[in-house]
Amino acid sequence: MIANELKKRALELLADGTVARVLGWQPGELEHDWSPALFENAKDMEGFVYGKYAGANLSKYCLKLNKAEGKTLVMLKPCDTFSFNQLLHEHRLNRENFYIIGVGCKGMEDQNGLLLKCTCCKGKTHEIYDEIIDDEEARQPMPEADRFEQVSKLEQMSHEERFEFWRNELSRCIRCNACRNVCPACTCVKCVFDNPNSGIASKANVTDFEENMFHIIRAYHVAGRCTDCGECSRVCPQNIPLHLLNRKFIKDMNELYGDYQAGVGEEERTPMTSYTLGDVEPGIVHERGNE
Amino acid sequence: MMRKFAAAKVEDIIKSIPMPVYAPIEENGLVQYDRYEEGAKLNLDTCKTEKSPKDVLFPQWEDMMHFRVEGKNISLTEQERCSQDYVLFGARACDLKAFEVLDRVFLVDPVDTYYAARRAHGITVAIACGQPEDTCFCGVFGIDPANPTADVVLWKAGEEYYAEAQTKRGEELMANWETEEANAADVEPVKAEITKKLAEKPFANLSLKGLDGDHMMEMFGSDKWKKLSMACLGCGSCTFVCPTCQCYDIRDYDSGKDIQRYRCWDSCMYSDFTLMAHGTNRPTQVERYRQRFMHKLCYYPANNEGLYSCVGCGRCVRKCPMNLNIVKVIKALGEENK
Amino acid sequence: MTKETLVPVLGVVTDVRVDTPDVKTFRVNALEGGKCFEHKPGQCAMLSIPGVGEAMFSITSSPTNKEFMEFSIKKCGCLTEWLHRMEVGQQITVRGPYGNAFPVDTDLKGQSLLFVAGGIGLAPLRSVINYVRDNRADYGKVAIVYGSRSKDDLVDYPEIVNEWCQEAGIDVYLTIDAAQEGWDGHVGFVPNYVGELGFNPDTYGRALVCGPPIMIKFTLQALEKLGFGHTQVYTTMELRMKCGVGKCGRCNIGHKYVCKDGPVFRYDELGELPDEY
Numbered sequence: 001m002i003a004n005e006l007k008k009r010a011l012e013l014l015a016d017g018t019v020a021r022v023l024g025w026q027p028g029e030l031e032h033d034w035s036p037a038l039f040e041n042a043k044d045m046e047g048f049v050y051g052k053y054a055g056a057n058l059s060k061y062c063l064k065l066n067k068a069e070g071k072t073l074v075m076l077k078p079c080d081t082f083s084f085n086q087l088l089h090e091h092r093l094n095r096e097n098f099y100i101i102g103v104g105c106k107g108m109e110d111q112n113g114l115l116l117k118c119t120c121c122k123g124k125t126h127e128i129y130d131e132i133i134d135d136e137e138a139r140q141p142m143p144e145a146d147r148f149e150q151v152s153k154l155e156q157m158s159h160e161e162r163f164e165f166w167r168n169e170l171s172r173c174i175r176c177n178a179c180r181n182v183c184p185a186c187t188c189v190k191c192v193f194d195n196p197n198s199g200i201a202s203k204a205n206v207t208d209f210e211e212n213m214f215h216i217i218r219a220y221h222v223a224g225r226c227t228d229c230g231e232c233s234r235v236c237p238q239n240i241p242l243h244l245l246n247r248k249f250i251k252d253m254n255e256l257y258g259d260y261q262a263g264v265g266e267e268e269r270t271p272m273t274s275y276t277l278g279d280v281e282p283g284i285v286h287e288r289g290n291e
Numbered sequence: 292m293m294r295k296f297a298a299a300k301v302e303d304i305i306k307s308i309p310m311p312v313y314a315p316i317e318e319n320g321l322v323q324y325d326r327y328e329e330g331a332k333l334n335l336d337t338c339k340t341e342k343s344p345k346d347v348l349f350p351q352w353e354d355m356m357h358f359r360v361e362g363k364n365i366s367l368t369e370q371e372r373c374s375q376d377y378v379l380f381g382a383r384a385c386d387l388k389a390f391e392v393l394d395r396v397f398l399v400d401p402v403d404t405y406y407a408a409r410r411a412h413g414i415t416v417a418i419a420c421g422q423p424e425d426t427c428f429c430g431v432f433g434i435d436p437a438n439p440t441a442d443v444v445l446w447k448a449g450e451e452y453y454a455e456a457q458t459k460r461g462e463e464l465m466a467n468w469e470t471e472e473a474n475a476a477d478v479e480p481v482k483a484e485i486t487k488k489l490a491e492k493p494f495a496n497l498s499l500k501g502l503d504g505d506h507m508m509e510m511f512g513s514d515k516w517k518k519l520s521m522a523c524l525g526c527g528s529c530t531f532v533c534p535t536c537q538c539y540d541i542r543d544y545d546s547g548k549d550i551q552r553y554r555c556w557d558s559c560m561y562s563d564f565t566l567m568a569h570g571t572n573r574p575t576q577v578e579r580y581r582q583r584f585m586h587k588l589c590y591y592p593a594n595n596e597g598l599y600s601c602v603g604c605g606r607c608v609r610k611c612p613m614n615l616n617i618v619k620v621i622k623a624l625g626e627e628n629k
Numbered sequence: 630m631t632k633e634t635l636v637p638v639l640g641v642v643t644d645v646r647v648d649t650p651d652v653k654t655f656r657v658n659a660l661e662g663g664k665c666f667e668h669k670p671g672q673c674a675m676l677s678i679p680g681v682g683e684a685m686f687s688i689t690s691s692p693t694n695k696e697f698m699e700f701s702i703k704k705c706g707c708l709t710e711w712l713h714r715m716e717v718g719q720q721i722t723v724r725g726p727y728g729n730a731f732p733v734d735t736d737l738k739g740q741s742l743l744f745v746a747g748g749i750g751l752a753p754l755r756s757v758i759n760y761v762r763d764n765r766a767d768y769g770k771v772a773i774v775y776g777s778r779s780k781d782d783l784v785d786y787p788e789i790v791n792e793w794c795q796e797a798g799i800d801v802y803l804t805i806d807a808a809q810e811g812w813d814g815h816v817g818f819v820p821n822y823v824g825e826l827g828f829n830p831d832t833y834g835r836a837l838v839c840g841p842p843i844m845i846k847f848t849l850q851a852l853e854k855l856g857f858g859h860t861q862v863y864t865t866m867e868l869r870m871k872c873g874v875g876k877c878g879r880c881n882i883g884h885k886y887v888c889k890d891g892p893v894f895r896y897d898e899l900g901e902l903p904d905e906y
Contacts, residue, residue: 029622030425030493033614036522056613061522172319174342174351177561178526178612194563197707201563203540203555235612237528238341239321356636358679358722365679365720369636401634401874507883511903538878541635541871543680550679554635557877565869565879568706572868572906585903586881593884 002104003050005133006075009101011045013073019099020070023061025054032111036061050075055108055115057231059083059184066093074098077105079117081127082227082263083184088128089267090225092187102126104134107142117230117243120147127264147228151247170212172238175203179215179232179242185222185262192217219245224253224272227263256280293478294470295453302333304468305380313347314380315340327380335381336447338424339606343386343534347379348393348409351531351556355405355541358550372408378464380416384439385429385602387417389534391440392591392600396537405554414460417441419485426605428494428618434602436489437482446478453478494605494618501626504593511585515623520580522613527558529607529616530583535600538564559583584620634874637677637722640665642715643697648784649777652749653713654689654701657723664698665723670733670756671865671893674725675873676700682708685870685888688726689752691759701752701784727873728892731757731837731863733764740834741769745848747819747840748777751784753865753892754839762796772833774826776804776819780812802826820847823855830857838864849896859897866892866906882906 010022026037026047034053039045057080065072076084081102087093107118121142126132154162180186180193192198193214200210219226219242228250232242253260257271257279296304305312305327316325317334324344327333359366390410397406417439420427429436438444442461446453453473456462489495502510530536540557543550557564559582565571573579591600601617608616644656657676659665668674668688677683684706690699704713715721731737742761746754761768773793777783783803794801804815804822815822819840828836836857838848845864852862868880868887875889883902885891899906 028614029608029618033608033616035614038518038521056522169319172321174527174531174556176527176531176558178524178528181524181526182612194561196563196566203542203557235524235526235528237532237610237612239319360679363716363719365639365722367637367639367722369633396876403634403874403876405635504884507903511883511905537876539871540877541683543682545680552679557871557879559878567867567869568709578905582881582905586878590881590884 002133002135002138003048006050006101006103007045007048009131009133010039010048010073011042013099014039014042014045018071019073020068021065022048022073022075023058023065024048024075025050025056027053030111032109038065050103052106052109055110055117055234057083057182057184057229059087059229060182062087062093062098063187066097068097071097071099073101075101075103076126076129077103077108078124078126079105079122079227079229081129082122082261083229084263085127085265086225086227086263087184087187089263090187100129100131102129102132102134104132104138106138106140115230116233118142119145120228120230122228122261148247148251150241150244151251154244154248167212169240170215172240173211173215174238175211175214176237178235178237180218182231182235183218183222184227184229184231185225186218215240215242215245219249222246223249224260224270225262226250227261256284293453293455293473293475294465294468295451295473296468296470298447298450298452300469301335301452305333307467307469308378308380308464309467310375311377312380313344313377324379335418336422338383338420338422338427339604339609341606341610342532343389343604343606344379344382345386345389345393345534345537347377347413348390349397349406349537349539349556353405353554354551355554356552358543358552360550370405372404373412374408376412376414378414378416382415382417382439382441383420383604384417384434384436385427385604386534387415387439387441388429388432388434388602389604390415392535392595392598392602393537395595395598414443414464415441416443416445416461416464418445418447419482420489421447421481421485423485423489423492424605424609425493426608427489427492428497428603428605430489430495430603431497431499432599432601432603435486437485446481448477448481453481494603497618497621498625498627499588499599499621502588502621502624503597504589507585507589507593510589510624511581513624516581517577519615519620519623520577523560523576523580523615524612525560525562525576525579526612527556527560528610528612530558530560531556532606532610534602534604534606535587536583559586580615584617587617588621588624635724635872637675637724638665640698640721640723642717642719642721645715645717648701648786649782651704652701652782652784653704654699654785655712655715656697656699657721658697660720663696666726668692668698668726669730670760671728671730671753672726673728673753673873673888673892674698674700674723675727675870676712677722678708678711679722681711683722683871684708685727685867685873687753687756687865687892689755691756691763693760693763701749701755703749725873727888729890731865731893733757733760737835738767739769741832742771743828743833743836744771744773744775745819745823745836745838745840745852746773746775747844747848748782749784750840750844751775752839754837755785757837758793762793762799765798769834770832771799772802772826772828773799774802774804774819774823776806776817776822778806779809780805818847819844820851823848824851828852828855828857830855830861834861836862838862859900860895862896863893864896864899866894868906 013019022039025034027049226246312327314327317332322334322337357368397403420436442458538557587601640657646654686700689701808816870888871877875886880887
């Protein structure tokens with residue numbers, strides 16, 4: 001069992017002082033309601049679990065722990081390492097403050113079965129780690145769905161249909177901010193939507209169009225940095241398919257600037273932060289918009 | 292007096308009600324309270340709607356008044372209060388108990404007239420919960436899902452609804468329904484079944500011992516809050532799906548033509564909730580998280596003869612992105628849940 | 630009280646007095662003249678400029694003033710900056726009065742009173758002080774200790790010097806944090822000054838304290854040292870507020886709402902609340 005191995009290794013690293021705490025998962029009151037948790041000693045670690053309900057991406061919690069004293073052992077599934085790595089690229093995290101165990105993953109579930117984000121698995125490769133703990137089964141590839149399938153469908157809609165689709169989906173938004181708060185790419189110290197002086201700080205809004213703008217602005221802001229970790233859609237209490245906004249951006253960037261996956265490899269210029277003479281002209285927006 | 296009608300006829304009855312009806316409607320796979328309109332997919336069998344029906348009394352966004360500002364002069368126009376009777380159809384015992392919790396906030400002096408008008412014009416038709424879910428624990432708070440408090444109560448028995456008016460308004464509403472005489476005793480087995488099912492649910496035996504106004508300082512000072520709140524994202528999901536959370540914000544919106552002053556739901560989980568020009572008295576998520584549960588399990592009961600401002604609907608259990616919820620708090624802080 | 634919860638009445642600014650570099654005192658009347666509503670000393674009101682914001686301010690004038698209400702406002706945020714730009718004739722919205730009040734007709738009656746204020750903290754106490762002056766026979770001796778950062782930061786300086794200091798039975802003790810030219814009075818922090826002056830809790834049966842949180846904290850310690858019991862000391866609190874009627878949830882501390890159950894608390898009552906203010 002990976003869980004036992006993980007626990008054993010974490011206890012060793014706590015005992016020899018390599019790390020001061022462990023960021024992992026703990027079970028809940030029902031079968032499936034696991035939560036992220038911090039374990040600071042061997043006694044805490046009794047409550048550690050790992051398995052199919054460890055769906056939460058722990059990368060964002062690392063922001064809070066970046067300034068903690070001593071190293072934090074963080075357990076990252078392959079797709080979580082993309083987020084962590086991206087945060088390193090953006091200098092939001094210091095690599096030396098973390099000891100990363102790349103954990104094997106066989107696809108995560110909740111009470112309704114396989115998580116949506118796991119239906120388009122990004123593979124079994126950890127982008128960053130100090131060591132990997134997995135097993136044969138966790139290395140087997142997942143059945144791969146086309147992650148742009150739905151985006152393509154949206155692209156084939158008429159302007160009006162697409163507008164209606166999003167108006168309808170976003171009309172359910174209750175402005176709980178779960179999507180933003182869970183997003184590893186949303187790392188502003190103070191979000192513009194929380195800043196009373198911004199003029200657009202708001203909760204539920206007067207015009208529902210402003211509600212829609214919240215999501216569109218967010219999608220723009222994380223474009224090129226979003227690793228498509230899928231947490232936004234996982235946490236939405238109103239089941240809004242927010243990941244489709246991000247995937248549209250990713251698809252466009254792939255088409256216009258060549259395939260790109262945020263959070264992969266070493267830090268480099270990203271399509272959105274670099275300019276080449278071969279870049280498409282702004283007019284492309286107009287052309288594509290009229291397709 | 293107990294009456295009954297065929298379950299298949301319920302939509303006809305709703306259509307026959309000569310006033311707006313708010314009922315659980317299924318759309319995009321979610322069941323939510325919404326205004327019933329011809330063609331809407333009614334879903335009365337789902338135990339728990341995604342959000343509670345609190346929107347009907349206390350909408351997430353509400354226009355309160357408009358100002359016109361010209362030079363140094365201001366003029367003010369109040370928004371009309373609700374003045375039309377309406378029916379809330381299909382509410383559950385927990386959600387209706389939550390209205391009582393809200394009443395003790397909005398209807399105490401000075402009365403919130405926006406809320407009061409909606410409350411006064413609402414007629415409630417409840418359904419006893421045939422299928423409590425694993426996350427249900429209303430019984431812990433003394434709520435009986437087999438016997439909701441409403442103007443009319445419905446019990447589903449096989450392919451029939453049994454209906455009984457509990458108030459004069461309920462009688463008046465039912466007077467226009469096509470129903471037939473029924474034996475009240477026939478409903479007893481349905482009620483017994485509900486009670487039995489709820490008792491088998493995982494949280495049925497939660498103990499609230501040690502959680503009340505008398506234990507304020509112990510609860511507040513507990514060293515468990517830090518661990519309990521560690522994974523909290525500081526989002527407002529729990530507060531917004533909660534039937535009793537009623538914190539709100541008042542904001543102004545400049546439409547260009549006038550200034551609209553509106554009220555919207557707010558959340559004690561948000562970092563700007565208590566933020567002032569010189570800082571905040573709840574600087575981290577630990578304090579904000581503690582505040583939410585202290586309010587439900589300690590402060591509110593201290594002010595309301597022991598009535599908790601949690602009704603055990605379990606929506607927070609189902610909705611928290613990180614699976615934190617009031618059950619975990621009750622288990623950690625209650626004296627008898629060790 | 631304004632008729633409808635949350636719905637304000639209109640008021641008009643009829644005088645603006647510059648008190649200090651960052652404090653102005655605004656005189657507010659109802660549009661038809663007179664006051665927007667009656668209040669008790671220590672109560673507050675919500676003032677707003679539509680489109681800018683709404684916030685709670687203590688009513689610094691005494692209820693015995695039958696002509697107008699006054700608000701001393703320190704510039705420290707978005708709304709207060711706007712308010713500071715107001716001129717005479719500017720209309721604003723007003724609702725209230727909110728909160729409890731200093732128990733001038735019960736617990737304070739017949740007592741000699743010690744007022745301790747720091748900076749803008751004089752605003753709520755000024756209402757009580759002038760109320761006591763106008764009902765002089767009901768109270769014993771009055772001592773006022775008031776301090777600020779500098780001479781220029783003393784609020785209501787002319788009234789203090791020309792009226793309070795001239796009145797028999799009122800002892801005024803002013804202090805500033807650091808020595809400056811043109812100041813021959815006491816220099817030092819308020820809590821220390823209270824200790825030095827050595828007020829006797831048997832003489833001054835009740836003490837009323839208001840100022841920045843740190844000043845309140847040390848003043849309470851100083852009073853305790855002098856032998857003041859917790860039931861002898863009152864203070865008034867400030868937290869983020871939106872509704873003013875104990876419903877919106879912001880100023881909730883323990884089972885109390887500062888806007889409704891406060892802002893005035895007796896020291897022993899504060900001790901029974903979670904330390905989160």
